[in-house]
Amino acid sequence: MPFIEINGKKIEAEAGSMIIEVADCSNIQIPRFCYHKKLSIAASCRMCLVEVERAPKPLPACATPVTEGMKVWTRSPKALLAQKAVMEFLLINHPLDCPICDQGGECELQDLSMGYGQDASRYTEGKRVVKDKNIGSLIATDLTRCIQCTRCVRFGTEVAGIRELGATGRGECLEIGTFIEQSVSSELSGNMIDLCPVGALTSKPYRFTARGWELKQTPSIAPHDCVGSHIYVHTRRNQVMRVVPRENESINEAWVSDRDRFSYEALYHSDRLTQPKIKLKGEWQTVSWQIALEYIANRLSQIGSQHGANAIGALLSPNATLEEGYLLQKWMRGLGSHSIDHRLRQSDFRHQEGAPLFPGLGLPINELEQQSLVLLVGSDIRKEQPIIGLKLRKMALAGGKALVVNPVDVPFNFDIALKSIVCQGNLVLGLAKIAKALLNQSEIHFAKEAAWLASIEPEAVDIQMANLLRASGKKMIVMGALAASHPAFSQIKALTQLISELSGAKVGILTDGSNSAGAWLSGCIPHRLPGGKSVQGEAGFTIAEMFEKALKAYVLVNVEPHLDCIEGAKARRALEQAEFVVAINTFESPSLQKAVDVWLPLAPFSETSGTLVNTEGQWQSFVAVANPFEESRPGWKILRVLGNVCDIPDFDYETCEDVLAALRLEIGTPELTVIKPFCVDPIEYLANTDEIIRIAPIPLYASDGLVRRAPALQQTKDAGFRGLQINRTLATRLNLVGEAVRVQCEDCVMQLPLLIDEQMPDNTAMIFSGLEDTVSLGGPYSVLKLENI
């Protein structure tokens, strides 16, 4: 490794690195605008000019590779003169509007002009003006302030993988913009706000609400997906003002998804519960915590003694913390019921006994990009787990192969080597064909499996996939949300397991919410106690059984069942028939007023401490960044007191850390026999009929109650199309001509706008779920009837 000298200091540098990288590692400051360690080198701003021995002119530190014995001066008279001159050029066209600029106080240009700028401008000519462009509800533009560093353009091209912003025109007329009036639609677009070194791109929801120096910064964990991105929450006077990424090289690097960044907007939504409320004789009454909690204890004990504890069931959001989950199950099990579930979007629970300790990726997130092959099963990865999408893109860019088995031909922002798009949502058939192709090539004899797959004929693409699977080194099968919500999920798991056995690929699953793994660990499943110990005696009801069996009482923790559960309509009906429903929720859902009997205001992630377990199994604790809003309380406190008023023994926790410590103790070192789910039952396939099967993904911005109430996110395209999407072939076959169609699912009929979309395979219709408008239409993979109006 070459040694170089910067400002007289001898430094060992990595061969091939640039001067600026070496300086950054050694805490030597070099001013810069266009350089960013995560982006390609543009060397266009020239702010990082430094003096290098024997070089006749100052050289850009970001684009000059180090060589043995190189001597660099970053603050010599020659370097400073060059840096000051560049600064003066940059300020020629930059407006002097810092007092009204949202970037003021946290602006790289402002900071550097303090260091390198002149106190008075020599420039007296007119400045250029650039018209602002409307690029959507998340990013505000003030393009007159742009210094053309092109970080935003490079981010789109290199990281986000969709080239939406570009630099049009040239010379002095160069401007950043989109093609015609188009909004930026990347699920990671907000990162351009952080990257912009000036106030040209600022956050639309946050702008003009606070100044950087008024904010208090607290580290936290993003509460929406199983990645658990590291974030900073910025608060002012006990109010959350914005969320920004916190660098963590092993998880989210320097980025954060738009969902994690902008969901904070919902924290003070008008639906926010402020006080406990109980419904007495059909009238809502605001009551004190004491009264509400005692009322709940009384009603539940009454129902328990009348109908047995089995008549009580509890649903927990997969976003709830580990502590909330632990206390909820402890309370429910103390009452005598094992019916606790967090698997809101799962409908097939066969073989749950053999499941591992918790579902997850099975390897560290940043190892994904080192795979040489990833087979995605039932996943619109960008819209489910934006950060994982980014990792897979990195893998594909590094030459890894991405294979896809999906029920919809969703667009990816990286190259897909091979894809198998199945009709009628039949992922089982799609996987069976790949398994069969592998089985045909296998030297080992799998008699039973061969018998099940006897009638399966692999196609060319399946054989190619099998070949790639066998040939690749590090490989992985990753199941997504469309697989987990499938009515034959257990068979999908069995087949992925078989493919894994035959090819040597690892298997992982990306779960809903930010803490599904934690919910399994803390025992929020009907058949297991904390730490994966089996329930003695009979297991409780799964979520599907809880709705099927129409229980007498339900406890909800941060769940809006009609939107969060896979069978929204069924869930709401079950709640409405129940005698007693307690909702410990952050928001009061207008459409659950009939079902709910007690609302308890729950503090969201920003107002509670807690722990989330991400998909790689990392326990990530965070603290409250603000005091609870009005009368709301952290979930662990509410559940603790509920345990106390119900006289459950050993329920005296003083702090959130106490709860966590108790859980750790109870989990201990889990010993668990994982039963590989292959060798289950014969594989069933949907008959290849003309039935139209509904695919029902959750839109990116309908994934939980917080996101659904975030106004800026709701104005984007990813809030979800409220209609029906089918391909032209199906529309022609059914002779659908109008702009809307009549959709029937069992006994529910509704009219929906029609969108012809060639992403859809034959006999497959997509209607998003998780949206208020289509709740009554039933769940995914149901059979639809379509007619003209």
Added chain:
Amino acid sequence: MTVILSLKAKQSIDAWLLKYPIDQKQSCVIHALKVLQDENGGWLTEGAIEAVAAYLAMPKIAVYEVATFYSMFELQPIGKHKISVCTNIACLLNNGDKIVQHLKKRLNIEWGETTQDGCFTLKEVECLAACDGAPAMQIGQIYYENLTPERIDDILATLEPKEIKDGK
């Protein structure tokens, strides 16, 4: 609306595509834009940019960047004859400013404007690489060098519609 490429345009682009590696179709973007501009009377519609993007598998914005970067591409309708006048140093030293003044006065338009009859568009351009013949201008594909106001009158007279020439 995306323009549908004509057979002739496709053939022309395909011929050029052969000159580049198959995974670098974007190398052909300038030629493709030129073909579509010529077919459309000298300017590019949004649909033409979209069509080129689709044909060469490029992001639309990347094609748009190219179309806005080069002064030979027009994004608005222009007159029948585009007069591109050099205002770089060699031409200016040779009385190029007088040429510009004369053109503006005679056509009664400013930079970037088109005469009312739709015959001429006046465009200021950077060096035409004709410094030996400065001052210079380009009309359509033809270069005119060593210009004087009188010579300009003669040149324009040959291009103006007949009615105007006859004074009708």
